[in-house]
Amino acid sequence: MNTVRDPLTSKNVRTVLLVAGIALIVVRIVLQALWSVVWYSESSNNMLVDVLLNIVSDLILVCIAGTIFYIYAERKHHEVSYDSVAGSVAFYAVSALALLFVSALVPAGIDGGRPINVVGVITSNLVAIGTFIISLVLAGFIAHMLLSRRHMRTHILLYMQVAVVIGIWGCTIVDALWAGFAILAFLLSIAGVVLMLMNMRRLNWLSSISFDRKIRLLWLSVCGAFASIVFALTPSFGSEDYITASTDLFVHSGAAVPAIINMFGFVFFVRLFIAIIGSLPNSGIVDRRSDEVESLAGLTRLMTGTATVEDLLKSVTGHAMRVCHAHGAWCELYDEDGLHVIAAQMVHEDWVRSLHANEALHRMLTQSAKPILVDSVEDALPAYGRSVGLQSFVAIPLLRENKRQKTTERTGTLVMFSTVEFGFESDDMRLLTAFGDTISVALEQAKLLEAALATERLQKEVEVARSIQSSLLPRNAPSTESFDIDSVTIPAHDVGGDYYDYVCFSSGSHGAIIADVSGKGVPAALYMATLKGVVLAEMRSALGPADLLRRVNTTLHGSMERHTYITMACVEFDATCRSLRLARAGHTPTILRRGDKTFVITPGGFAIGIVSPEVFDAALEEVVIAVEAGDICLLTTDGVTERRDANLVEIGLAPIMDMLEALKPTTANEVVVSTMALLEEHAGSEPHDDITIVALIVRGANA
Amino acid sequence: MNKNFTVTSEPLSNGCCVVRLMGYLDAHTATLLEETMQGVITQGCNRIVVDFEELEYISSAGLGVFMVFIEEVRADRGDIKLAAMKPKVFTVFDLLGFPALFEIHQTVALAHAAFPTTT
Numbered sequence: 001m002n003t004v005r006d007p008l009t010s011k012n013v014r015t016v017l018l019v020a021g022i023a024l025i026v027v028r029i030v031l032q033a034l035w036s037v038v039w040y041s042e043s044s045n046n047m048l049v050d051v052l053l054n055i056v057s058d059l060i061l062v063c064i065a066g067t068i069f070y071i072y073a074e075r076k077h078h079e080v081s082y083d084s085v086a087g088s089v090a091f092y093a094v095s096a097l098a099l100l101f102v103s104a105l106v107p108a109g110i111d112g113g114r115p116i117n118v119v120g121v122i123t124s125n126l127v128a129i130g131t132f133i134i135s136l137v138l139a140g141f142i143a144h145m146l147l148s149r150r151h152m153r154t155h156i157l158l159y160m161q162v163a164v165v166i167g168i169w170g171c172t173i174v175d176a177l178w179a180g181f182a183i184l185a186f187l188l189s190i191a192g193v194v195l196m197l198m199n200m201r202r203l204n205w206l207s208s209i210s211f212d213r214k215i216r217l218l219w220l221s222v223c224g225a226f227a228s229i230v231f232a233l234t235p236s237f238g239s240e241d242y243i244t245a246s247t248d249l250f251v252h253s254g255a256a257v258p259a260i261i262n263m264f265g266f267v268f269f270v271r272l273f274i275a276i277i278g279s280l281p282n283s284g285i286v287d288r289r290s291d292e293v294e295s296l297a298g299l300t301r302l303m304t305g306t307a308t309v310e311d312l313l314k315s316v317t318g319h320a321m322r323v324c325h326a327h328g329a330w331c332e333l334y335d336e337d338g339l340h341v342i343a344a345q346m347v348h349e350d351w352v353r354s355l356h357a358n359e360a361l362h363r364m365l366t367q368s369a370k371p372i373l374v375d376s377v378e379d380a381l382p383a384y385g386r387s388v389g390l391q392s393f394v395a396i397p398l399l400r401e402n403k404r405q406k407t408t409e410r411t412g413t414l415v416m417f418s419t420v421e422f423g424f425e426s427d428d429m430r431l432l433t434a435f436g437d438t439i440s441v442a443l444e445q446a447k448l449l450e451a452a453l454a455t456e457r458l459q460k461e462v463e464v465a466r467s468i469q470s471s472l473l474p475r476n477a478p479s480t481e482s483f484d485i486d487s488v489t490i491p492a493h494d495v496g497g498d499y500y501d502y503v504c505f506s507s508g509s510h511g512a513i514i515a516d517v518s519g520k521g522v523p524a525a526l527y528m529a530t531l532k533g534v535v536l537a538e539m540r541s542a543l544g545p546a547d548l549l550r551r552v553n554t555t556l557h558g559s560m561e562r563h564t565y566i567t568m569a570c571v572e573f574d575a576t577c578r579s580l581r582l583a584r585a586g587h588t589p590t591i592l593r594r595g596d597k598t599f600v601i602t603p604g605g606f607a608i609g610i611v612s613p614e615v616f617d618a619a620l621e622e623v624v625i626a627v628e629a630g631d632i633c634l635l636t637t638d639g640v641t642e643r644r645d646a647n648l649v650e651i652g653l654a655p656i657m658d659m660l661e662a663l664k665p666t667t668a669n670e671v672v673v674s675t676m677a678l679l680e681e682h683a684g685s686e687p688h689d690d691i692t693i694v695a696l697i698v699r700g701a702n703a
Numbered sequence: 704m705n706k707n708f709t710v711t712s713e714p715l716s717n718g719c720c721v722v723r724l725m726g727y728l729d730a731h732t733a734t735l736l737e738e739t740m741q742g743v744i745t746q747g748c749n750r751i752v753v754d755f756e757e758l759e760y761i762s763s764a765g766l767g768v769f770m771v772f773i774e775e776v777r778a779d780r781g782d783i784k785l786a787a788m789k790p791k792v793f794t795v796f797d798l799l800g801f802p803a804l805f806e807i808h809q810t811v812a813l814a815h816a817a818f819p820t821t822t
């Protein structure tokens with residue numbers, strides 16, 4: 001069996017055998033018709049003709065056996081599956097029963113051991129050949145089944161089986177000589193049955209087929225058993241039976257072979273029947289297992305391929321429904337907004353919500369920490385009534401593990417229901433719990449993904465704001481030989497609310513503004529951009545700091561959000577008069593060093609955007625201070641003076657003023673650097689609020 | 704100094720409410736104040752006294768909250784009066800010019816008394 005056959009050669013052999021067999025059958029029928037009917041006479045009973053006919057019969061049988069052998073030999077590895085077994089059994093059962101039926105119907109054409117006419121010759125030959133074909137196919141099928149076990153002893157057992165068949169056959173031939181042969185045949189038959197049962201001990205392939213197929217196979221095996229027992233018993237019906245008479249006439253010595261083969265066939269079918277019956281109770285489990293494997297594989301596919309959580313949950317509940325044969329299903333999720341019904345299958349969301357109106361049912365669905373199975377809603381909730389479709393259900397809690405707090409949080413419920421009572425088995429709960437876990441994981445992942453996307457969006461937004469902000473800050477300081485100016489701004493977070501710029505007034509003198517927009521992030525950055533636009537537009541026509549602040553307030557007042565305002569301070573250095581002009585719109589005070597003394601200058605003024613232009617203009621003051629070379633003006637934001645140390649103590653103005661008094665700088669940059677150093681000394685380098693410093697130092701002739 | 708921020712509200716007589724601020728009011732905690740103020744106003748109280756006694760710090764964002772509601776309550780002939788500020792907190796208000804916008808009183812009782820009696 002291990003040699004690999006060339007399929008082409010094997011096909012040729014088969015064709016030759018088939019053609020030869022058909023030719024021989026025709027030859028035999030013609031010969032028999034001539035000798036037994038046409039030229040028949042009582043006297044001319046020719047022994048030679050009988051021998052010749054028998055030889056032709058034997059050759060026909062060889063052709064049939066050979067063809068069947070080649071058909072089975074072509075099936076590689078003796079694979080046994082439902083399809084091959086069911087096909088073979090069905091073929092056997094149908095053809096065997098058809099033959100029995102036909103042979104019972106055709107008029108008997110044999111009388112006294114010879115055909116009475118040409119019709120009798122033909123029918124007897126065909127019935128006999130049919131019997132042999134069916135029997136040999138059955139033999140081939142059984143051999144194929146037995147070999148499929150691929151056990152070491154399988155071949156030996158099969159050869160023994162064949163030997164037993166030949167033995168019984170031999171006994172039946174020589175039966176007439178000695179009565180002991182009949183007993184021997186009987187004993188051999190029993191041995192054959194035992195061998196058969198040993199050979200068929202394991203029918204593993206049965207366990208892996210579905211319930212429906214088992215039932216179909218069960219019926220087939222009953223048909224097979226019926227057909228085979230009828231064939232096996234035909235010899236005992238005596239020569240009246242057409243099949244027995246035909247086979248006997250066809251090949252006298254081999255007439256017993258089909259009966260013997262069918263006897264073992266009967267044993268085979270009965271054994272198969274018992275095996276199927278035995279494996280039926282397991283079918284549910286087998287079916288469930290295969291469904292489970294299928295749906296778990298499906299789940300994995302879904303997890304990777306589904307676009308939205310909703311779609312995913314729909315598919316998962318759909319799968320779960322099919323596996324546990326539920327009539328409907330839904331997922332409900334709980335959050336701050338209450339109950340959400342998603343992925344409802346076969347029911348409407350509103351219907352599900354209406355169920356929650358029943359207090360007891362609501363508690364069952366939402367509060368049980370473990371999966372629950374309600375076999376009968378009517379028994380469990382007598383007040384509920386039968387009118388609604390829900391008769392039994394399984395509720396699986398969906399849980400989310402909070403790893404940080406090591407607690408589990410109830411996020412929702414997966415519900416499967418049936419419109420009949422006792423629609424679920426306890427085994428369903430186990431499987432559905434697995435589905436519930438999958439849904440929980442999917443929901444968790446979706447949530448994480450959403451959070452990640454939100455963070456990414458926020459990150460982008462921050463980047464946009466930062467680039468807006470940095471593009472707003474001036475690149476070059478407008479320092480001249482009469483003054484030097486320098487600035488720094490350090491946002492506490494990615495985007496601050498601080499802003500500074502250098503300006504040039506209508507008189508041609510230079511100055512600087514410092515501003516702090518209440519709020520942070522993109523809105524603050526946009527306000528800064530607006531502010532810069534307004535400042536740029538107004539400074540060329542502004543007469544001085546106070547005038548610029550007035551113009552800014554007039555322009556921005558009314559167009560700003562109610563809770564937003566801008567504090568701002570503006571300084572102008574008048575090189576010809578050698579004076580500083582200062583105005584403040586709600587901004588933190590300005591520090592000035594004049595000679596050896598430092599002052600805090602706080603001219604009156606509202607923050608921009610909180611009052612009407614009339615009120616703003618009336619309150620706004622401008623201070624003019626004569627300065628000399630070496631004098632310093634320091635503009636800061638509240639992040640500087642409110643800078644706190646580890647004990648949350650604010651640095652305040654005093655240390656900064658002390659530092660300025662001690663400093664003998666020649667550039668504005670020195671002032672900025674020293675101030676930053678002082679802040680770091682106070683509280684480390686990580687600012688909690690935005691820090692902006694603009695320093696202006698007077699230089700010139702009298703320095 | 705307490706870096707946490709808490710805000711409570713309770714009704715006073717004469718159709719007034721007091722909103723008590725405690726701790727540290729900055730951009731992060733301003734939302735909490737905004738929600739509380741909104742709640743008080745939604746419940747129909749537009750005569751509000753804000754008690755600053757326990758407030759340690761206020762940032763620009765915290766000041767902005769009062770700007771949000773002042774026009775609304777004044778349109779309903781109510782007011783927001785501020786009371787019992789620590790000097791540091793007052794300085795912040797003062798620098799911005801807020802004393803011209805809001806009445807600022809020494810104590811909650813004085814602020815409460817400053818509301819005209821309802822007829």
